[in-house]
Amino acid sequence: MVATEKNRDTYKVIGTRPVRPDGTDKVTGRAAYAADTQMTNLLHAQVLRSPHAHAIIKSIDASKALALPGVKAVITAADLPDTDSDSTQKLLDNVIASNKALYHGHAVAAVAAIDVHIAEDALDLIQVEYEILTPVTDVREAMLSDAPILHPDLRTSLQATNVDTATDIETNIALHLRQERGDVEGAFENSDVIIEREFETSWFHQGYIEPHSATAFWSHDGQITIWNSSQGPFVQRDSIARLLNLTAQDITVIPQEIGGGFGGKISVYLEPIAAVLSKVTAQPVRLTMTREAVFQATGPTSATYNRIKLGAMHDGTIVAAQAYLAFAAGAFPGSPINPGVSCAFGPYYFENQLIDGFDVVTNSPKSAAYRAPGAPASEYAVESTINELAERLEMDPMELRIKNATSEGKPNSAGAPFPRIGAKEVMDAVKNHPHYNSELQGDDVGRGVALGFWHNAGLESGSSATINSDGSVSLSVGSVDIGGTRASLAMQLAETLALTYEQIKPHVADTDSVPFTHVTGGSRTTFAGGWVAYELGIELREKMRQRAADIWDVDIEEVEYTDDAIVKVNSDEEKTFTFSDLAKKMATTGGQISATVSINKTSQGPAYAGHIVDIEVDKDTGKVTILRYTAIQDVGTAIHPSYVEGQIHGGVAQGLGMALTEEYYYDDDGHLVNSSFLDYRMPTALDLPMIDTELVEVPNPGHPYGVRGVGEVPIVPPMPAIQQAITDATGLHIYQMPVSPRVLLEELLESKNLSSNGHGTGEGRL
Amino acid sequence: MAKIVLNTIINGENREFLADERDSLLEALRERLGLMGAKEGCNNGNCGACAVIMDGRLVNSCCVMAAEIEGAELNTIEGLADADSLHPLQEAFLENAALQCGICTPGFLMASKALLDENPDPSEEEIRWWLAGNLCRCTGYDKIIRAVQDSAQRINSSS
Structure with missing residues (x-):
């Protein structure tokens, strides 16, 4: 089916x-959220977590815990299946440590008891003997040749040519990735201006409530049922099956309402533990993390070190761009270095560019997806460097961007041409926005501007729809909401069927009820799920026409389905059904009409955002107050x-x-000391x-309703926009995130000392 | 583990029930009384997802021991709507799209109710100040603040 772009003025429900x-x-x-799950004979579980960031687990003695009345089971890694696959073993090891604890809070044992307080008491009775090892939590320290090694079997995997990275030695560098085009070295030599800057970002947690x-x-029949908080019930079902050495058909995941995810509820943490505890006890087991465990042991996004070098001509044309991006993966490989690399220069077209990316293991929780994974860190570094280049060239920062903007047909970082995108439309909207053109008044105030780019995702989605006898339509979707x-999926089905929104009754299905559906993430649900809804609508329209044709004994070609959901034969006024009239007749004319559709689309539309922020800096405390915020974004079509x-509001926040x-504080022993x-x-x-929003709508030609996906890209511009606003307010260039009051105050004091002609030490430390 | 008998009025009804002496009010509501509307986000008073009104005062139920509610009067999210209609705050949250995942919503609604009970016409600043004890990770608070403003208007114009 070819996607057609309807004129949005004709939409009745969309918008x-x-x-x-x-x-x-x-x-x-x-x-009903996952922690609300109640059922007969329910047991309560708790997880014992490592107090050490890096330690060999020498022994675990659970005998005292098992002797506590009310305790039904204690399990360790030994109770989970063996595997020959190194990648499966690493996933198992993250769920529960087998021989080494690799981060503070790493699960080492779990208890099921008749009451949650008994389970808590039992944790204190489990005796674990550790041999403590030196941890490494900083990404650059972890890359050094003498760094503590997390996985002795790890070797660097290369997705790069002409590099001298060793692949045959013990290392924490799991991957070296390179993307390049043109002649970067030559282009730098010919540049009028060269600027090179280094940036660091902390660990940031998704922070779902x-x-x-x-x-x-x-x-007892071997079937496992899971009720959980999940962004991807199908993906998790398959993952649990792999970890427990079962088939997907052995497992049903029934997703409950989900209290936020932002990428962090795709990996499985608790499900295999709860399942094995249930197997041992033959009772249902509920396991809910503490907030402390969420911070300690579930995925924040990577802490990063990034170095950006840009070469430009006096007129602002950037002729050479180079990025070195090192992302901390946490205890197991898998940082978002790939999208970090591919998004770094996303809003721009540079003829010559070279990007090196490194995935580095550290003694911290295994990083997980977080809203536009990898993009905020790499684009923060690039956008901040571009703002500084604009300063150097004495150019308007938006002029500089517009001069170097990418557009339809230009290659992305991997060389594939961009489809119709809204990069320039967003840049123009920023430049022309009243906020951008307003005068900023007051002392210690500053303004910043930055762009964001994100690919968005397509992937598999599936849903079913059934027309009910009252003319309503039940829609079962595979995506958790x-x-x-x-709403956004029901609206697209209503639009296609020319029904009202209220006639569609959407329902989130479990993994036995609809076709495979990938995660609610990647800004993909309204895109891919909406495409499914569109195809369901087209199929239901055809089936309604066929049913009417059968009733009237005419050829289907004579039957029309109108934009008012009337099914009729144009040449015969007698032959007319409203949607509801025909729905009433379904039972006696062949049965209910339904359809099931599954798709796998790759025509997702990239997203661009441009943000403007005004701030005020309190120079006595280092506190930054946001005075005004404007977020402009190409959203394709706003359903x-x-x-x-x-x-957009949530991404900005x-x-x-x-x-x-926000930041993770690790002490010298690798303990996370701010897990609340x-x-x-x-x-x-x-x-x-x-937070003011301006929706730019450049419809995605790769979607029947022009949807691009909107959720992720708005998290990208705030860091560089704030960085520039702080520079504007204080004159200081700060190259780390977050610029917390502590950081800013130190910088302010230091600059004051330096400028106060010998009165200070130049250190300015508190 | 010792059990204690507790007598309270919850959403206008007398309730007598057995709790563990170690239960927080949140645990007692959820695990002993089956009132699942108050949510646990942090269990240390930082997020406000478990907010309920106790003797007219907004509290984080995770920071109140169950034993402390003997003789107290409690209002929880389950009692906010009438049998035949939603509370104006609930209507305003729906119509202003003031929730995304919804996990923080019961706490925000109870905190907002406590605010409007005390100050029927709060400024934006007063709303932000009052709701600073409730964390929302989805909305950036924009639509929540607008919903509370909208709700205050609805209540004031109908009274």
Whole structure:
């Protein structure tokens, strides 16, 4: 089926703002989340976690815990299946450590008991003997030849040519990746201006308010049922099957409402543990993480070190660009270095560019996907360097960007041509925005601007739809609904069937009920799920026409399905059904009409965002106050504009957390010392202003309704926009994120000391 | 583990129930009474997802021991709507798209109710100040603040 771009003026449902179908349950406390799961004979589980960042587990003695009344089972890695696959073993080892604890909070044993407090008590009775090893948590230290080695069997994998990275020695570098085009070295030699800067970003956690939770029941017949908080029930089903050495058909995952994910609820952590505890006890087992465990042991995104070098001509043409990106993967390989590399120069076309990326293991939790994984760190470095280049060239930063903007047909970093994209439209919208052109007033205030790029994802989706006898349509989708996708998918089906939004009844299905559907992530659900809804609508229209043709005994070609959902024969006024009339007749004319569709699309539309921020710096405390924020984004087509705005608001808030207050503090022994919401400081309502949005709509030609996907790219621009605003307000260039009050105050004091003509030491440390 | 008998009024009804002496109010609500609307986000008072109103005062139920509620009057999210209609706050949250994943929503609604009970016409700054004890990771708070403003208007114009 060829995607057609309908004129958006003709849309009746798309672009409206109906109340979401699951809304009432969520404002009345009735919505069932994973930790709310109750059932007969339920046991409560807890996990014992390593107090050390790097240690050999010499022995585990659970006898005292097992002797505690009410304790039903204790398991360790020895209770999970063996595997010959190195990659499966690493996943198993992350779920529960086998011979080495690789980060503070790494699971080492688990308990099931009749009461949660008994399970807590039992943890204290499990005796683990450790041999403590030296940890390494910093990405550059982990790359040194004398660094502590996490995995003695690890060797560097190369996706690069003409590099001298060794591949035959013990190392923490899991991957060296290179993308290049043109002659970078030659282009630098011919540049009028060269600028090179280094940047660091901390670990940032997704910070979903709902801790991970899973309830498992392993029946005597061998069937396992999981009720959990998951962004990808099908992906997790397959992953659990692999880890437990079973087939996917042995497992049903029933996703509950999910209390936020942002990429962090794709990996499995608790499910295999709860399942094995259930097998041992033959009872259902519920296991919910503590907040401390969420910070210690689930994936933040990578801490990074990035070096950017740009060569430009006096007129602003950037002729050479080079990036060196080192991402900490945490305890097992798998940082988002690939998208970090491919997004780094995403908004631009440079004739000569070279990007090296490194995936490096460290004694910290295995990094997980987090909203536009990898892009915020690499683009922060690039955008900040571009802002500084604009300063050097005395050019308007948006002029410089527009001069170097990429566009349709230009190659992306891997060499494939971009489809129709909204890069220039977004840049123009930023440059012309009243905020950008307003005068900034006050002392110690500053303005910053930055762009963001993200690929978005397509992948597999599947759904079923059934026409009911009352003319409503039940829609069963495979995507869990984190931010309003029941609504956005139902709206696209309603649009295709020319029905009202209220006639569609969406439902999130389990893994036995609809075709394989990839994760709710990658900004893909409204794109791919919407495409499925469109194809379902087309198929249902055809089936309704055929049914009417059968009833009237005419050829289907004579039957029309109108834009008002009337099924009729044009030449015969008697032959007319409303959708509801025909639906009523289904039972006696051949049965209910339904359809099932599954797709795998790769025509997702890349997303661009441009943000403008005004700040005020308190020079006595280093605190930054956001005065005004504007987020402009090419959203393709906004299906439900309120939820599109909501995605942008949320992305901005998370990006501002990265820029100003969020970070992981590790002590010298590798202990994470701020694993609470009080100390891992996410933005509160008091930290943010209203966030203005401007939706640019450049429809994606690779989607029937022009959808691009909107959720991820808005997290990209805040860090560099804030960096520039701080420079504008203070004159300081700061090359690390977050610029917390501590960091900014130190820099302010240092610059004051340096400029106060000998009164200070030049150190300015508190 | 010792059990204790507790008597309270929850959402207007007398309740007598057995709790573990170590239970927090949140655990007692969820595990002993089956009132799952209050959510656990942090279990140390940082996130506000478990907020309920106790004797007219907004509390994080994870930071109250169950034993402390003997004789107290509690209002939880389960009692916010009438049998025949939602509370104006609930309607405003729905119509302003003030929730995404929804896990923080019960806490925000109870905190907002406590605010409007005390201050029926709060400024944006006052709303932000009051709700700073409730974390939301999805919305950036923008639509939540607008929903509370909208709700205050609805309540004030109908009274």
